[in-house]
Amino acid sequence: MEYIKGNRAPKAEIAADKTIGANPLTVNFAGRNSIDYDGDELTYKWTFGDGDETSSEVNPVHVFNESGKYKVKLEVTDAEGKVSNSETEIMVGNELPELSWKITGGNSSFYWPDAPVNIDYKVDVTDAEDGKLSDGSLDASRVIVSFDYLAEGNDKVLAMKNHSDMSDAAQSSVGLNLINASDCMACHKESDKSIGPSYMDIANKYATIAGSTEMLGNKIINGGSGNWGQVPMAAHPGLSTTEANQMVEYILS
Structure with missing residues (x-):
């Protein structure tokens, strides 16, 4: 248990809809989950790590135009001047691949005891930089598929x-x-x-x-x-x- 006399410091919280992607990367940031335990109105200061630009919005949108790793910082200040900071990292330069998995044959819900189990499936991977598995532009050896079997008990x-x-x-x-x-x-x-x-x-x-x-x-x-x-x-x-x-x-x- 901790006792704090008088005004308590706020708590800064950062959220971002993307943390990795190709450039230019547009990121929607959110500071709305930041809180002040005394109910004070908060002021916001964002720095994005790619220049001198700052923002005082609660939920700013920022575009990263160059590849690199950026440290984004949020500073919130309450009415009494108490400050709290939070930060996150944004990596720009490579888009995450898109994955799809589909069972193409057989029962996808359950299997009869003692019956042979054959699972026909199709996996596709689309990567903005490296190609697509289904059209052969992405090397299949770079895709790893694994299965786990959990016996009863x-x-x-x-x-x-x-x-x-x-x-x-x-x-x-x-x-x-x-x-x-x-x-x-x-x-x-x-x-x-x-x-x-x-x-x-x-x-x-x-x-x-x-x-x-x-x-x-x-x-x-x-x-x-x-x-x-x-x-x-x-x-x-x-x-x-x-x-x-x-x-x-x-x-x-």
């Missing part, structure tokens, strides 16, 4: 364990999104040498070395030079350790 947590193995593989796509939202492609390509080494060369050198994920993640954040020639690698201090490691995990995969 089994623990759902245990049944999900096998699914997590597939999820780990799919998780590397998070790293790809982070790479596409950063400036990595200016110096690196997937298989060809550019200003820096290709991702394939990096994977061949470091994939089997223990601790390489953390080491390379640290280099992404802090920069470095000397491992692949004389051109230094720029630092990316705006990335968290988790984000940098996810980028490395994709590269090493």
